[in-house]
Amino acid sequence: MTAGAETSTPRRAWRGFAVAAVAAAAFAWLVMQQGLWERWLGALFPAEAKPIYPSATLAQLAWEHLVIVGISSGLTLLVGLPLGVWVTRESGRDFHDIVAAAVDFGQTFPPIAVLAIMMPILGFGLWPAVVALFLYGLFPVVSNTVAGLEAVPVDALDAARGVGMGKVRILFAIELPLATRVIMAGIRTSVSINIGTATVAAAVGAGGLGDPIIGGIQVQNPAYVLEGALTAALLAVLADRLLAQTEGLLVPSHL
Amino acid sequence: MIRLEGVTKRYGDTVAVDDLTLEVPSGEVCVLIGPSGCGKTTTLRMINRLVEPTSGRIEVDGSDIMSASAVELRRHIGYAIQSVGLFPHLTVAGNIATVPKLLGWKRERIERRVAELLDLVGLDPAEYGTKYPRQLSGGEAQRIGVARALAADPPLLLMDEPFGAVDPLTRERLQAEFARIQRELRKTVIFVTHDVDEAIRLADRVALMRDGRLQQYETPEALIDHPANKFVHDFMGADRALKRLGRVSVDDVMRAEAPMIRDSDAEDIMRAACGSMRFVYVVDAEGVLLGWMDCVDVAGGVHPDEAITRIAWREAAVQSGSSLKEALSLMLALGFRSVAVVDGRGALLGEIGLADIESTMTAGDSHMAQPTEESAGEESS
Numbered sequence: 001m002t003a004g005a006e007t008s009t010p011r012r013a014w015r016g017f018a019v020a021a022v023a024a025a026a027f028a029w030l031v032m033q034q035g036l037w038e039r040w041l042g043a044l045f046p047a048e049a050k051p052i053y054p055s056a057t058l059a060q061l062a063w064e065h066l067v068i069v070g071i072s073s074g075l076t077l078l079v080g081l082p083l084g085v086w087v088t089r090e091s092g093r094d095f096h097d098i099v100a101a102a103v104d105f106g107q108t109f110p111p112i113a114v115l116a117i118m119m120p121i122l123g124f125g126l127w128p129a130v131v132a133l134f135l136y137g138l139f140p141v142v143s144n145t146v147a148g149l150e151a152v153p154v155d156a157l158d159a160a161r162g163v164g165m166g167k168v169r170i171l172f173a174i175e176l177p178l179a180t181r182v183i184m185a186g187i188r189t190s191v192s193i194n195i196g197t198a199t200v201a202a203a204v205g206a207g208g209l210g211d212p213i214i215g216g217i218q219v220q221n222p223a224y225v226l227e228g229a230l231t232a233a234l235l236a237v238l239a240d241r242l243l244a245q246t247e248g249l250l251v252p253s254h255l
Numbered sequence: 256m257i258r259l260e261g262v263t264k265r266y267g268d269t270v271a272v273d274d275l276t277l278e279v280p281s282g283e284v285c286v287l288i289g290p291s292g293c294g295k296t297t298t299l300r301m302i303n304r305l306v307e308p309t310s311g312r313i314e315v316d317g318s319d320i321m322s323a324s325a326v327e328l329r330r331h332i333g334y335a336i337q338s339v340g341l342f343p344h345l346t347v348a349g350n351i352a353t354v355p356k357l358l359g360w361k362r363e364r365i366e367r368r369v370a371e372l373l374d375l376v377g378l379d380p381a382e383y384g385t386k387y388p389r390q391l392s393g394g395e396a397q398r399i400g401v402a403r404a405l406a407a408d409p410p411l412l413l414m415d416e417p418f419g420a421v422d423p424l425t426r427e428r429l430q431a432e433f434a435r436i437q438r439e440l441r442k443t444v445i446f447v448t449h450d451v452d453e454a455i456r457l458a459d460r461v462a463l464m465r466d467g468r469l470q471q472y473e474t475p476e477a478l479i480d481h482p483a484n485k486f487v488h489d490f491m492g493a494d495r496a497l498k499r500l501g502r503v504s505v506d507d508v509m510r511a512e513a514p515m516i517r518d519s520d521a522e523d524i525m526r527a528a529c530g531s532m533r534f535v536y537v538v539d540a541e542g543v544l545l546g547w548m549d550c551v552d553v554a555g556g557v558h559p560d561e562a563i564t565r566i567a568w569r570e571a572a573v574q575s576g577s578s579l580k581e582a583l584s585l586m587l588a589l590g591f592r593s594v595a596v597v598d599g600r601g602a603l604l605g606e607i608g609l610a611d612i613e614s615t616m617t618a619g620d621s622h623m624a625q626p627t628e629e630s631a632g633e634e635s636s
Contacts, residue, residue: 159340161305162413163354163403164329177344254387255344 013248053212065208072133084145107139129201144186148179262311289464333404337416431576513606
């Protein structure tokens with residue numbers, strides 16, 4: 001159904017995507033330059049004997065971080081998108097307010113507290129962190145999915161029904177394409193805050209870029225903190241750009 | 256043919272449509288009209304099951320609409336609405352192709368059909384096919400809406416104020432085009448409007464509704480001349496004679512042999528063309544109306560070229576498909592006793608005079624009563 005829309009996707013969107021992909025490759029190269037970081041951080045903090053976090057390489061930490069973010073954001077999308085769709089359907093409309101309140105609560109509840117609660121149940125490591133981040137990131141995905149679907153013009157829906165489209169077809173051929181921009185904005189927000197918040201995962205031993213930050217605080221070495229924080233910030237910006245360019249590919253420029 | 260039998264729609268305690276029985280013969284335009292909340296749109300939406308009737312029975316071509324799935328039913332009924340409801344993310348071509356795609360047509364067939372329909376509604380396929388809805392004017396969007404409704408060539412068309420959201424000038428043009436298309440395609444059309452003039456112009460028969468009840472179902476002429484009750488009488492308005500004029504097309508009354516010359520004609524031909532006429536029309540090589548030449552001036556010694564008044568045909572001529580009402584209105588506006596009739600590109604087709612309109616109105620009672628007798632005959636059969 002979207003054949004017309006796809007062919008209209010301008011070259012510009014692909015070029016933007018290519019630029020973002022090159023930036024991602026540059027980032028990957030950068031985190032692998034352990035020696036380079038050591039020299040930079042050493043120059044910035046000449047007082048520190050050990051200017052770089054010794055327990056793991058930056059590349060390892062960044063990879064762990066990506067795994068935590070990937071799993072939790074993946075779960076957020078896997079649950080959040082269908083949930084958002086469901087509460088705008090006839091069958092789920094009654095649950096709209098409850099779900100909205102629940103995801104709102106999920107975001108206002110501090111992730112660090114979720115970690116503390118989940119630890120006795122899920123133990124130490126990756127999984128309590130994934131649960132905390134999953135809940136934390138759910139709100140923007142669900143609320144934007146709902147907002148995007150509710151903003152689809154009523155007359156377009158009436159016409160779609162009137163010409164004989166079934167409910168499933170209306171969802172996939174009309175509603176979701178028209179809501180993509182708003183939904184993508186929610187996904188971008190969710191992933192960005194997830195990358196930042198995932199640094200707390202280190203508190204339960206899940207690793208990632210939070211490790212040098214927490215380690216740096218403990219041994220009072222600001223070089224470690226900067227190493228973790230700077231990389232996490234770069235990663236968040238990069239992820240946002242990549243998603244923005246994906247949005248450019250998914251959403252035709254005329255919308 | 257569409258039959259509604261004792262159809263009622265209730266929303267809680269409110270009765271939107273009350274025991275409606277209506278029969279629309281194939282190939283006819285039935286206009287549902289009435290004040291807001293009279294149930295006309297609800298009635299329309301029950302025919303393609305966007306609204307399910309509380310009780311009663313609706314048949315399309317002899318089969319109960321409840322016997323098959325609603326989705327399947329709708330694919331065989333054209334649907335055009337006031338807000339148009341074009342899909343903003345699809346091109347014009349993609350929008351028109353919606354139903355053919357649902358029906359699984361082959362790609363080439365769809366492409367051919369889209370071009371055909373754009374032609375039909377008067378838009379250039381090469382230019383408009385790749386446009387997006389938000390690049391269209393209101394009038395263009397409504398044309399595309401109609402084209403989409405016609406896409407799979409459904410025998411039945413439901414139109415809910417399809418020309419409601421455009422300026423009056425565009426609306427008249429769209430109405431004229433609809434009348435032309437309908438003459439060609441002969442669809443069974445249910446058309447909802449609140450505009451009496453639109454109803455009179457387009458309807459074979461008008462169903463006037465009030466508070467969910469059918470007040471009268473008749474030809475426009477009968478509705479004007481023999482209103483069933485005071486409500487019908489008042490609804491049709493005081494300007495009955497003018498409304499009747501709205502029923503007659505200039506094409507049926509115009510004289511096709513309007514005296515004319517070409518602007519390239521030699522002087523003596525121009526002079527000779529005058530004869531005893533007061534003026535003659537002037538056209539270009541393509542027949543497009545340029546203005547007129549004043550024969551009185553020419554007879555008085557003025558050079559023919561000097562005696563020509565040049566005008567823009569859009570402003571000083573009526574287009575084919577217009578009603579006598581528009582022709583009369585233009586005559587009054589221009590202060591002339593006659594006016595030229597042109598086709599869509601301005602080519603002179605003929606002329607219509609005040610006297611022609613008068614004779615249509617007086618002697619013409621039989622002329623206009625004709626459709627009444629015809630449809631009365633169909634009703635009894």
